[in-house]
Amino acid sequence: MIICIGAGPGDIGYLTQRGAELIRNADVVAGFDAVVNVVQSIIPPTAEVVLMNYRDQVAQLDLVAAAHHAGKRCVVVFMGDIHFSGFQYLERVERACGHPVETLPGISxxxxxxxxxxxxxxxxxxxxxxxxxxxxxxxxxxxxxxxxxxxxxxxxxxxxxxxxxxxxxxxxxxxxxxxxxxxxxxxxxxxxxxxxxxxxxxxxxxxxxxxxxxxxxxRTHTPMDSQIEPPPDTSAKSAEVA
Structure with a gap:
């Protein structure tokens, strides 16, 4: 198994329960240093952690792909939501693995x-x-x-x-x-x-x-007007009471 997880916008409180479960059960947790630091507290002590940066990400993802092909449960963590600004990183993961991978969206x-x-x-x-x-x-x-x-x-x-x-x-x-x-x-x-x-x-x-x-x-100069129904007309009832 290999899955890419959106780990939220820098606070573990925004990590989904499913994402946390996958990290807790992973054999390998990989990602950029700052992102892995966000989820560090729930990475199991038995898991291998593969850190990377912009310069070495291709080589490090090759290590993760090798672990995946060896049958290990691998999680690659992304900041925010994968499909908001991590899509090129996802492409690199899939290129390293040689096939499409599963993704779990996060909060961006x-x-x-x-x-x-x-x-x-x-x-x-x-x-x-x-x-x-x-x-x-x-x-x-x-x-x-x-x-x-x-x-x-x-x-x-x-x-x-x-x-x-x-x-x-x-x-x-x-x-x-x-x-x-x-x-x-x-x-x-x-x-x-x-x-x-x-x-x-x-x-x-x-x-x-x-x-x-x-x-x-x-922001736009001209915000769109509300398109919900108008509020109920209470003027007639007020007149009756008066």
Whole structure:
């Protein structure tokens, strides 16, 4: 068995019960250092732990795949939800194993942010720049999202300076591409522990520095009106009482 698990947004309290059960029964638990640290307290003492980083992840996943093919129960843990910003990592796991693998979704920082900021996913588009490869299509998509009157939840790209696309870079890019500067904008850091939040405009965000553990919300100028039924008309009853 090999299964990829979304371990939540940095707090073990957001790990699903099924995910915890699989980790407790694993022979091998693998993942990036920071993610494995989140679930360290429930890893069985008999389990082999395979840690990795961006530079050695391919070689380390080959070790996990070998253990899987030898019949061991292997769990690869991801931060948040696998399909929010971990899809390229999932591709590497499947390439190492030579076949599709089972996945178990987790709670993402985007879901936590939507809850804290009270935005509806039906009216919001989620875009992640936390990926390798060409970011240009995703940048263009973000411009279209805002021009279409939708909210945008955005995960920045925190890697090396040459490729970094953090909130200030995102704001600058949007302004350069005609997005209005007064869009209400929020940046949240460490959503589940010692959280900090910044509120301002897109134009003001250009001059702000944030940590790698950041997620961004850019609100639409024109929130959608409620589409639930109107409240009951109590005026007639009030008149009768009077």
């Amino acid at each position: 920082s985007a879901q936590i942010l939507a809850s804290r900021a009270k935005v509806c996913f039906d009216e919001t588009t989620f875009i992640t720049f936390h990926r390798r490869g060409d970011l240009t299509p995703f940048k263009r998509h973000l411009v279209h999202v805002l021009n279409d009157g939708r909210n945008a939840i955005v995960i920045p790209c925190p890697w090396d300076a040459a490729r970094s696309f953090m909130p200030r870079h995102i704001a600058a890019y949007l302004l350069e591409n005609g997005v209005q500067p007064d869009h209400p904008t929020e940046v949240w850091e460490n959503l589940t522990r010692g959280e900090a939040e910044w509120h301002g405009s897109l134009a003001e965000c250009v001059d702000k520095e944030f940590t790698d553990m950041s997620i961004m919300l850019i």
